[in-house]
Amino acid sequence: MMKKINHMFLLKNVSFAYEKKKILNNISFSIDHGEFVSIFGRNGSGKSTLAKLLAALVFPQEGNIFVNGTNTQESEKIFDIRRKVGFTFQNPDDQIIAKIVEDEVAFGPENLGIPNPNLCELVNDSLECVGLACQRKKDVNKLSGGDKQKTIFAGSLALGVECIILDEITSMLDTQSRSEVLSQIIRLQKEKKMTIIMLTHHIDEIVLANRVLVLEKGKLIADGKPKEMKKKFFDAYEEMKPKFVKKKTLAS
Numbered sequence: 001m002m003k004k005i006n007h008m009f010l011l012k013n014v015s016f017a018y019e020k021k022k023i024l025n026n027i028s029f030s031i032d033h034g035e036f037v038s039i040f041g042r043n044g045s046g047k048s049t050l051a052k053l054l055a056a057l058v059f060p061q062e063g064n065i066f067v068n069g070t071n072t073q074e075s076e077k078i079f080d081i082r083r084k085v086g087f088t089f090q091n092p093d094d095q096i097i098a099k100i101v102e103d104e105v106a107f108g109p110e111n112l113g114i115p116n117p118n119l120c121e122l123v124n125d126s127l128e129c130v131g132l133a134c135q136r137k138k139d140v141n142k143l144s145g146g147d148k149q150k151t152i153f154a155g156s157l158a159l160g161v162e163c164i165i166l167d168e169i170t171s172m173l174d175t176q177s178r179s180e181v182l183s184q185i186i187r188l189q190k191e192k193k194m195t196i197i198m199l200t201h202h203i204d205e206i207v208l209a210n211r212v213l214v215l216e217k218g219k220l221i222a223d224g225k226p227k228e229m230k231k232k233f234f235d236a237y238e239e240m241k242p243k244f245v246k247k248k249t250l251a252s
Ligand SMILES: Nc1ncnc2c1ncn2[C@@H]1O[C@H](COP(=O)(O)OP(=O)(O)OP(=O)(O)O)[C@@H](O)[C@H]1O
Pocket: 018, 023, 041, 042, 043, 044, 045, 046, 047, 048, 049, 050, 090, 201
């Protein structure tokens, strides 16, 4: 019988540098299948770089990363990993390939040779899921940044990934689309047992996750329950509070 691997991700003493600049420093943690984890930290703390390492888009200079038991440095397994892990970039323009929304969503599954009738259904369901069904014939480049991110998100769903990494997906969305997308994410995690990793610098968003990893200057400084993390970091991350939250007074 095949041994079941519990960890979707396992990082052991991972360090990463761009040129000589160290971006991530000796990071170790694991994420189990079906967890909803938020990675929180200031601008430049290394969130996007960490996410790219998890998705095997870049590789550590020190330490190892295992995705579902496979080391990301095993180059012949790279496409297996990328089929399991969907990534929605912070800047969707870097990721869009096709001209029309439905073609963009179909791109991944089409490359896998999924037959046409199933492909149509997959694309439909995925677009429905992100609330873009009525925009399917539109030019992707004419969509708002948030809708471009939703299109890429739909593409990952159509591909049938096990894990979705969302890099600041809500920063380009208005309040209503933000809550719609977040409730879809929560539903996917609950119903499909997907692993969700959400990068954010909005402290109000971390409470949606089951667990929060806090990055500071490339180091993992905390790993815990969202409510505890919010309490602990709420004042330290003053500039990251949502605008509508009033500053605590000394009396309160
Ligand atoms: N391709 C690159 N080449 C060189 N340096 C980079 C590159 N990408 C990121 N960096 C640097 O790495 C550091 C961490 O960047 P990263 O984008 O991972 O942080 P982040 O937490 O996602 O920030 P933000 O909240 O602004 O998205 C920053 O100092 C950034 O300037």
